[in-house]
Amino acid sequence: MSKKLPEFGTINVPHERAVPFGAVTPAPVHVQELFMTSNWRIVRPVIDNEKCTRCLTCYIACPDSCWSYNEEEDVMEWNAGFCKGCQICIKQCPSDALTAVPELDFPDGVVRLEKPF
């Protein structure tokens, strides 16, 4: 072998872009801040607190646990970071308190964001 063969080199992922080893993270107590996954949402559920009876059907129905009950203020809270806009909560709500509103109607709509979060 006369010629020097190419090297494999190294692969350097900068610290700020590195993903946790095997994507294993501390379990979220409430919200997993490291992996926000709602950036493909087209519509979001908007709640009418006058119609809402706090029956928690949305809390049970949501596959991503995006609804929670704030006891102090007695309101349902929606998690924008995980809601995929699947609208199951809207279909399940017995008092028609939820409406699907296009993301484009919001200044912070995910379709308007340059970087998801």
Place this chain on the structure above:
Amino acid sequence: MAQEKMLTGCSAAAQALKLAEVEVICSYPIRPYTAIMMELSKMVANGELDAEFVHGEGEHAQLSVVLGASACGARAVTGSAGVGVTYAFELYSPVAGGRYPLQMTIADRTLDPPGDFGSEHTDAMSTRDQGWILGWASTPQEVFDNTLMGYRIGEDPRIMLPQMTCQDGYFISHIPDKVKLADLKQVKEFLPPYSAPHPISTTCPVSHGPQIRPDQGAPMDAQRAATFLDLPKVIKEATEDYNRIFGRNYDPFLEKYKLEDAEIAFFIQGAHSNTCRTAVDTLRKQGLKAGMARPRWVRPWPTREIAEALGHVKAVGSIETSTSYGGAMRGGNLIHELRASLYDLDERPLTTSFMAGLGGETIWPEDFEFMAKVLSQMVREKRAQKYVYWIGFEE
């Protein structure tokens, strides 16, 4: 002293897994690998091995069970053959990406259709881009040794990757050969207990397998690729330790048989290399300077070692025991990476490939003589006439 016994490849794998003190086993039957699980279940039933033995309802479930077990911090094993290997396909990348160093023990079988149960490497070879450590044994002894080496390499904190340790169905899995076993003391010296970095636990809860964002995909791929750059060093260390503790003489990556002065060489993995060695001896008696190179691992691919070992040879023929229909050479898989490994040399050998050992066919000494004739002709004519020869179907 370590015992020596006549064992099939399947028994040898089971004996090594027992010595590795695997904690979770998940089985689903498909011949020829099934015999490994039969022996392990007997060991568990007789109280010789303290492990959870789980019956999966299919290979997809098998991989899912051992993924969970490994995430909990258990040394886990599963296995399969043929279409069982492909049925589990969805799980291969998540197991490697989640960094679960479990082991899958494979006795190769031809894929369907039709339901041929002979040995062929296409089953496990088709998983080669999924991020696993992947390698072939050539004897029951090497099955035993690779099983232990697999865990040591995969569980190394610098690596943390699953391993697929393969043996040819029937040729190795069901033909007994002398196997030197090991003492538990030796195994303890070689293989430290598995320590999962973030085990699933109730006291320190963690999330495994979350959804990541598209912008996190590239860095994760890069991190996985970087691990494969470290892998050769760890394989080398593990093989050297293994050779020292168990008294073996393995080259970490490439068995080189009579290559020093070889003019033609066979490049072959797995069981048929045993016939190949004899064929090389016969050809040498006839005055032909033949040699053989046998890769022990396909992932990581031994690029540099191949360039060093085969650079001086005039013609190399890779003997494919797997298919890559419509691939660059219209034959098998090994030839692509063999040629790529030799490409940057100033003077590189001529190369061609031979489709042989497919569907469970034996590669006979006469076949090696035919291949040697092709390679010699290439040397004389200073060119390869064909990219691929289908053994048994050539004029």
